Amino acid sequence: QVQLQESGPGLVKPSETLSLTCTVSGGSFTNYYWTWIRQPPGQGLEWIGYIYHSGYTNYKSSLKSRVAISLDTSKNHFSLKLNSVTAADTAVYFCARADSLMGYYFYMDVWGKGTAVTVSS
Amino acid sequence: QSVLTQPPSASGTPGQRVTISCSGSSSNLGTNTVNWYQQLPGTAPKLLIYNDNKRPSGVPDRFSGSESGTSASLAISGLQSEDEADYYCSAWDDRLNGPVFGGGTKLTVL
Numbered sequence: 001q002v003q004l005q006e007s008g009p010g011l012v013k014p015s016e017t018l019s020l021t022c023t024v025s026g027g028s029f030t031n032y033y034w035t036w037i038r039q040p041p042g043q044g045l046e047w048i049g050y051i052y053h054s055g056y057t058n059y060k061s062s063l064k065s066r067v068a069i070s071l072d073t074s075k076n077h078f079s080l081k082l083n084s085v086t087a088a089d090t091a092v093y094f095c096a097r098a099d100s101l102m103g104y105y106f107y108m109d110v111w112g113k114g115t116a117v118t119v120s121s
Numbered sequence: 122q123s124v125l126t127q128p129p130s131a132s133g134t135p136g137q138r139v140t141i142s143c144s145g146s147s148s149n150l151g152t153n154t155v156n157w158y159q160q161l162p163g164t165a166p167k168l169l170i171y172n173d174n175k176r177p178s179g180v181p182d183r184f185s186g187s188e189s190g191t192s193a194s195l196a197i198s199g200l201q202s203e204d205e206a207d208y209y210c211s212a213w214d215d216r217l218n219g220p221v222f223g224g225g226t227k228l229t230v231l
Binding site: 049059112 | 152153165167168211212217218221222
């Protein structure tokens with residue numbers, strides 16, 4: 001049973017970098033897309049980006065200049081860095097495992113519980 | 122503004138059948154499969170339906186999905202109080218080169 005758990009600071013100052021880690025237990029990184037999604041308070045879900053087990057990354061275009069996702073299989077985790085944050089980045093951040101055949105299907109079948117991040121001075 | 126369009130709310134009484142719609146375009150639902158997620162209050166989303174109409178292990182067969190052209194629907198039959206949640210549709214978008222979501226539908230069991 002694969003489980004994901006997010007960790008990181010719950011409060012980040014404006015203009016600084018948000019850093020989160022997702023620890024993966026009970027499964028392999030191979031052949032999956034390791035994904036970050038966020039949900040601003042009272043709003044819907046927004047895909048941030050993903051990293052494939054090979055290291056290939058893909059980011060939402062509007063966030064591309066500020067985001068980086070990395071993978072460390074030796075530590076069983078993948079990470080999110082979002083720089084130059086503003087109040088608009090305040091959200092619950094979820095990590096998830098995705099299965100995909102590009103151009104046809106992409107679904108997230110395992111999710112972490114989420115971690116709330118507030119951007120405020 | 123979400124790429125996929127869902128009604129903001131839906132409701133039904135216990136035992137009833139409820140459907141939630143999801144509308145997209147040729148670059149997402151018109152070409153790729155749709156997934157549905159259930160988000161109970163204060164929890165993470167859970168995969169409910171994938172690849173248009175497949176249920177992950179453990180999801181009751183009261184939940185079913187269908188897709189036609191650039192639209193999709195989630196049907197819930199035999200509505201139960203524990204079905205009260207937010208429901209999101211999602212699909213890969215070829216033009217945006219990533220997965221997109223609907224704005225979510227809040228289901229209330231009256």
